[in-house]
């Protein structure tokens with residue numbers, strides 16, 4: 001870092017100042033500066049002052065750069081706040097459909113705006129590492145297949161197989177993904193399967209930006 005060279009420069013000036021403070025070796029009362037003479041005269045003092053001004057100017061420039069960097073970082077922190085959490089919330093048993101169908105998690109508990117509760121699609125606002133998770137509730141006599149999708153490509157699956165006993169079950173899964181601006185992430189209900197939700201919000205979908213890349 002530049003700080004190290006500035007520190008060395010400041011130390012050198014301090015050493016010169018300390019040498020000047022010692023009267024030993026000053027043979028001419030501090031008025032004549034000559035090579036090899038440990039003189040503490042006006043010329044040496046002038047030199048020290050000039051060195052200090054150079055250091056001050058360098059520090060001033062560094063401070064200005066740092067202030068600019070802080071402003072840039074502040075604006076990035078504002079842009080990089082991305083999170084949502086939503087549940088299907090109504091509908092009872094949903095499905096089965098003939099084709100894979102995007103699930104619409106209508107009730108947004110929190111949403112910085114990148115998740116659309118009308119379409120069920122999250123659209124990436126900033127390149128980064130993101131964490132997504134989904135949880136699906138279903139009646140065990142009806143199989144449930146959920147897939148986390150990125151731009152039409154399956155990332156992970158959560159599946160609940162049919163049981164002989166009729167009860168309600170939950171399946172969940174989650175993953176960290178690297179996303180580019182504009183990437184779309186959503187959950188599909190696989191063809192021929194069911195999912196269930198009601199005002200207990202047992203079927204949910206969440207996404208968080210972990211950090212930008």
Ligand SMILES: [Ca+2]
Nearest residue numbers: 160161162163
């Ligand atoms: Ca089961």
